[in-house]
Amino acid sequence: FILDAAPAERRTLMFSATVPRSIATLAQGYQRDAVRISAAGEEKQHLDIEYRALSVAQPDRENAIINVLRYYEAKNALVFC
Structure with missing residues (x-):
């Protein structure tokens, strides 16, 4: 994996509209003190x-x-493509 070659001291960010359990499990192996922010149920855009x-x-x-x-x-x- 590319992340195996990354420095131990780094910031790893992951953005996704959906996170299947398999991806969440994989991400846990590469993140420390991870914080999950969920916008579920939001029906309007953020004004900022x-x-x-x-x-x-x-x-x-x-x-x-x-x-x-x-x-x-x-x-x-x-940018999302």
């Missing part, structure tokens, strides 16, 4: 997060992501 959704042709995806991040001068972003 700006959401954007774009439909882009597969061959243009990489350039579109780069251009959107540059256009909005994003300091922090999570």
